Amino acid sequence: MTTAFGTGVTGLDGRSLDQVQLTGVSARGYHGVLPSERQAGQEFLADVVLYLDTRPAAAGDDLAQTVSYAEVAQDVHDVLAGEPADLVETVAERIAAVVLARSLVEAVDVRVHKPQAPIPVPFADVEVAIRRDRSHMPVVIAPPSAAGSADVVPGSGSGAEAAALGQAPEPAAEARGYESGPQDLFPVSLPTESWNEAAERTRSGLDSASFAAEPEAQGFEPVARPAHDEPAQFEPAPFEPAQFEPAQFEPAQFEPAQFEPEPYQQEPAEPAQLRAETFEPEQLVDRVPASTAPGAEPEPAPVPELIAPEPLQVVPAAWELPSDGPAHTEQRDEPGHEPAFRPDAQFLPEQAFEPVQQYESVQQYESVQGLDQRHDLPNGFEQQQYDQFAQPDQLEQAQRFERAQPGYEQPPQQLDQQQLDPQQNQYDQLFEQQDDMRTTQVAAAVPDSAVGQPEQYAQESYQSQQYQSEQHQPEQYQAEPRDRFDEVPAGYVDVVIAIGANLGDPQATMRSAVAELDRMPGLQITDVSPLARTAAVGGPEEQPDYLNAVLLARTTLSARGLLHLCQEVENVHGRVREEHWGPRTLDVDLITYGTLTDSAEDLEVPHPRAHERAFVLEPWSQIALDAVLPGLGGGPVAQLAATAPDRAGIRWLALDWLTDPEPEQGGGTTASNQPPVSDDGGNPGQDAHAGELPPALPPSLPPSGRPQASPGGPVVEVPGGGHPQGQHSGQIELDRQPHGGAPQQQEAYPGGTHPQGYSSGPVPGADGSVQVQQQAAQGSPLPARGARQGNGSAVPPPEEALVPAPIAPRAVRDTAHELPAHELPPASSQPKPVFAPVNPSRQQSGVFPPMNGGGAQEPGGPMFAPVSTPPNGVSDQAQHDQPNGHGNGQPNGQQEAYDNDHTVIRVPGFVGDQRTPPPSDGPIDSVPSWVPVRDERGRDA
Ligand SMILES: Nc1ncnc2c1ncn2[C@@H]1O[C@H](COP(=O)(O)OP(=O)(O)OP(=O)(O)O)[C@@H](O)[C@H]1O
Numbered sequence: 036m037t038t039a040f041g042t043g044v045t046g047l048d049g050r051s052l053d054q055v056q057l058t059g060v061s062a063r064g065y066h067g068v069l070p071s072e073r074q075a076g077q078e079f080l081a082d083v084v085l086y087l088d089t090r091p092a093a094a095g096d097d098l099a100q101t102v103s104y105a106e107v108a109q110d111v112h113d114v115l116a117g118e119p120a121d122l123v124e125t126v127a128e129r130i131a132a133v134v135l136a137r138s139l140v141e142a143v144d145v146r147v148h149k150p151q152a153p154i155p156v157p158f159a160d161v162e163v164a165i166r167r168d169r170s171h172m173p174v175v176i177a178p179p180s181a182a183g184s185a186d187v188v189p190g191s192g193s194g195a196e197a198a199a200l201g202q203a204p205e206p207a208a209e210a211r212g213y214e215s216g217p218q219d220l221f222p223v224s225l226p227t228e229s230w231n232e233a234a235e236r237t238r239s240g241l242d243s244a245s246f247a248a249e250p251e252a253q254g255f256e257p258v259a260r261p262a263h264d265e266p267a268q269f270e271p272a273p274f275e276p277a278q279f280e281p282a283q284f285e286p287a288q289f290e291p292a293q294f295e296p297e298p299y300q301q302e303p304a305e306p307a308q309l310r311a312e313t314f315e316p317e318q319l320v321d322r323v324p325a326s327t328a329p330g331a332e333p334e335p336a337p338v339p340e341l342i343a344p345e346p347l348q349v350v351p352a353a354w355e356l357p358s359d360g361p362a363h364t365e366q367r368d369e370p371g372h373e374p375a376f377r378p379d380a381q382f383l384p385e386q387a388f389e390p391v392q393q394y395e396s397v398q399q400y401e402s403v404q405g406l407d408q409r410h411d412l413p414n415g416f417e418q419q420q421y422d423q424f425a426q427p428d429q430l431e432q433a434q435r436f437e438r439a440q441p442g443y444e445q446p447p448q449q450l451d452q453q454q455l456d457p458q459q460n461q462y463d464q465l466f467e468q469q470d471d472m473r474t475t476q477v478a479a480a481v482p483d484s485a486v487g488q489p490e491q492y493a494q495e496s497y498q499s500q501q502y503q504s505e506q507h508q509p510e511q512y513q514a515e516p517r518d519r520f521d522e523v524p525a526g527y528v529d530v531v532i533a534i535g536a537n538l539g540d541p542q543a544t545m546r547s548a549v550a551e552l553d554r555m556p557g558l559q560i561t562d563v564s565p566l567a568r569t570a571a572v573g574g575p576e577e578q579p580d581y582l583n584a585v586l587l588a589r590t591t592l593s594a595r596g597l598l599h600l601c602q603e604v605e606n607v608h609g610r611v612r613e614e615h616w617g618p619r620t621l622d623v624d625l626i627t628y629g630t631l632t633d634s635a636e637d638l639e640v641p642h643p644r645a646h647e648r649a650f651v652l653e654p655w656s657q658i659a660l661d662a663v664l665p666g667l668g669g670g671p672v673a674q675l676a677a678t679a680p681d682r683a684g685i686r687w688l689a690l691d692w693l694t695d696p697e698p699e700q701g702g703g704t705t706a707s708n709q710p711p712v713s714d715d716g717g718n719p720g721q722d723a724h725a726g727e728l729p730p731a732l733p734p735s736l737p738p739s740g741r742p743q744a745s746p747g748g749p750v751v752e753v754p755g756g757g758h759p760q761g762q763h764s765g766q767i768e769l770d771r772q773p774h775g776g777a778p779q780q781q782e783a784y785p786g787g788t789h790p791q792g793y794s795s796g797p798v799p800g801a802d803g804s805v806q807v808q809q810q811a812a813q814g815s816p817l818p819a820r821g822a823r824q825g826n827g828s829a830v831p832p833p834e835e836a837l838v839p840a841p842i843a844p845r846a847v848r849d850t851a852h853e854l855p856a857h858e859l860p861p862a863s864s865q866p867k868p869v870f871a872p873v874n875p876s877r878q879q880s881g882v883f884p885p886m887n888g889g890g891a892q893e894p895g896g897p898m899f900a901p902v903s904t905p906p907n908g909v910s911d912q913a914q915h916d917q918p919n920g921h922g923n924g925q926p927n928g929q930q931e932a933y934d935n936d937h938t939v940i941r942v943p944g945f946v947g948d949q950r951t952p953p954p955s956d957g958p959i960d961s962v963p964s965w966v967p968v969r970d971e972r973g974r975d976a
């Protein structure tokens with residue numbers, strides 16, 4: 036799938052960037068492979084779409100704050116008319132490069148037309164369309180000629196661009212006063228470097244150059260960059276001639292080892308020696324026009340030496356620099372330091388580049404950074420474990436800082452305690468492994484053959500090949516970031532996380548996972564999707580349906596730090612990797628990390644398969660209708676969901692899956708726990724999920740004779756949502772414990788302990804609110820929340836702490852009423868609660884309900900009100916007739932199950948529901964827990 040020309044590009048704040056479009060720029064060009072094309076030339080046209088934030092310009096009605104389309108048009112024209120290239124692709128790439136030389140532009144779409152191409156059959160046009168952005172930079176670099184005409188000050192083209200390139204010989208460039216360079220303009224040595232490396236190199240160069248050239252940028256300008264309006268940063272002091280007196284350059288003073296990387300210091304009078312890979316601030320000073328550097332000798336802009344492209348030194352990114360921490364002070368102390376990678380620079384908080392704060396102790400640093408907070412960790416996560424992994428990047432920063440202090444002494448083996456204490460619980464080992472993986476080059480230790488293999492392989496490889504030796508080399512734990520995934524953002528980065536499970540007690544596990552993730556310092560869940568039941572995609576043929584959900588969050592962790600955190604949570608819940616795409620107790624995938632698009636051996640974002648997974652896209656689109664998945668194959672999430680191959684496997688969505696009373700014990704979602712039922716009303720043998728695959732964990736209820744329950748409130752069908760293979764999984768039993776089911780549960784797990792070591796709480800009472808409180812008191816994994824409850828109290832009073840304030844999935848847009856009439860169930864069977872509009876009180880934007888009166892206790896609103904209790908006191912069991920022996924309850928095969936609240940669950944593909952939905956007893960009427968997958972787009976699910 037390719038990104039369509041002109042479709043949206045999302046900034047890190049999740050909003051679409053603005054566009055400046057320019058179409059039909061034309062010129063006679065000499066591009067082409069044929070000699071005739073080179074000689075005679077022909078017409079070329081180009082369209083460009085620039086993606087940027089135009090608000091600063093609009094706010095001040097200031098051209099300087101945006102990009103001049105006239106200048107862009109000129110540059111595009113010059114490329115078309117300029118240095119001949121064989122390929123239209125190259126021309127497009129060049130145009131992208133000249134546009135992205137403007138640092139305000141975050142991304143660009145380029146389309147180059149060659150309507151007179153020598154094609155021996157009638158045709159209308161040939162066009163090449165590309166999108167390039169700050170993480171997928173063009174593979175060529177803009178010539179100084181282009182940058183010189185851009186909306187940046189002259190001189191911006193010196194340095195990186197020219198360092199890697201020659202100069203365009205085209206008249207337009209020369210006319211603007213730039214020297215021509217070699218004829219082999221533009222190409223980057225791709226054969227010897229990966230695209231990513233090329234992008235990294237070009238990004239470093241371009242950003243550095245354009246930064247230096249933008250002293251005027253202010254206002255809404257990315258604050259993650261050094262302030263352009265601080266002339267002090269551009270003082271030419273380091274270049275005072277006196278500093279370069281020969282006397283100061285005694286050979287003894289300047290050991291080659293010390294100064295080799297900084298040739299400019301040795302030869303300051305020859306700016307032509309500047310090399311792209313040494314973008315030190317002083318160089319940037321050198322490129323600032325004399326007018327901006329008072330006191331400097333008015334010299335012409337330096338003409339950089341034209342050198343062959345070489346890998347650039349990767350300059351630390353903006354988001355690598357904590358807002359007020361001491362880390363990387365070596366970079367931050369340098370005026371003019373330009374981040375290499377700043378996809379979210381425009382969205383970083385104001386204080387991102389505040390003056391470096393000096394700390395007197397590591398304790399003070401930790402305190403300021405919030406690293407000293409030793410509360411609020413999820414169950415099962417000890418502080419020591421947190422220290423080791425929850426914010427490894429920040430911890431490393433603290434450690435680096437500590438080591439840099441005078442009198443610092445290397446502590447003895449820091450792993451000793453863990454290694455020696457045989458009583459450490461199961462987590463310690465996992466954490467230990469993960470911590471090592473996090474801080475060392477684990478990926479490098481994994482042979483190519485392991486790439487893409489289940490992570491267990493990587494862990495084993497790591498353990499066997501690296502861990503054993505490295506545990507005795509603590510210094511290696513201080514490894515510098517190895518790629519952008521290690522870069523710690525200066526502000527929050529929005530992320531999307533997908534969770535799924537199909538073994539054990541999936542809903543309980545996922546609830547815990549949400550709570551655990553949310554309570555991790557450095558990560559805040561901001562939204563939780565409805566819970567989807569989905570047919571397994573890939574992997575072994577017969578495996579239970581999954582429960583899937585998507586979390587929106589924001590993080591101050593690096594991407595890799597976040598990945599490891601996700602993996603920790605997986606591990607804590609007993610994740611084992613035995614089979615590719617095999618059933619699992621918990622899967623936590625990082626779907627997006629801001630707009631970062633990159634891949635390494637251990638991580639790829641966006642998640643490489645997210646674009647084709649309805650089980651990710653559908654829940655995601657439910658809470659972020661306009662979300663756009665960046666990267667290759669990306670696009671509007673809702674659209675992708677509508678066409679994803681597995682879309683028919685989405686069965687149901689449940690709203691209240693976090694806030695409904697938690698089951699007492701694990702209640703396997705495994706369809707194998709279910710009595711076999713078939714879509715066609717009579718052929719259980721066709722049910723791929725029924726009764727054939729033994730559950731990995733003992734079912735919490737005997738497979739037969741148990742009531743069929745839904746996870747919570749009312750349920751509606753997923754229109755068109757059968758099994759992808761035309762099969763279905765029968766009624767889902769999620770883990771909402773039917774009333775009266777406790778004894779059976781206790782039977783299954785005597786002692787109340789889940790086989791995997793997690794406790795799932797007490798027996799739910801008839802009143803959900805009471806039950807929730809009981810859970811909290813007895814150690815429910817759902818955390819009590821403090822500061823985020825909006826009650827003004829950072830630490831809840833003790834009694835509040837007992838009440839879990841559930842993280843509620845945001846209300847799903849209520850689209851049920853928009854269902855086409857022909858897809859609605861017969862009027863007689865329409866369960867009233869199902870299609871009742873979502874109560875507006877659920878539409879609150881935050882996911883965290885107020886602590887006081889929140890949760891199931893909330894008297895004033897139905898948001899967390901328990902779903903209705905059995906009507907007329909009739910037991911669940913009695914409500915579930917199973918005349919066909921399949922637990923179906925429908926003579927015609929209509930799939931139907933009842934949850935505690937006796938609301939009909941429908942399985943698509945069945946008609947003729949004979950059952951009148953039971954009456955609801957209150958809140959459920961206005962608070963449907965389950966909503967249809969179908970949305971207003973009317974697409975097929
Ligand atoms: N965006 C990502 N999110 C999670 N893991 C990733 C990501 N990119 C790469 N990986 C790597 O993928 C490896 C396998 O992950 P996992 O076992 O969760 O895969 P899976 O869930 O079975 O399959 P899939 O990756 O298709 O969802 C992990 O070790 C991890 O390093």
Ligand SMILES: Nc1nc2c(c(=O)[nH]1)N=C(CO)CN2
Nearest residue numbers: 535569570571572581616650
């Ligand atoms: N329905 C569904 N299918 C899957 C899932 C999942 O979460 N849901 N995860 C997989 C590997 O991550 C493979 N297949």
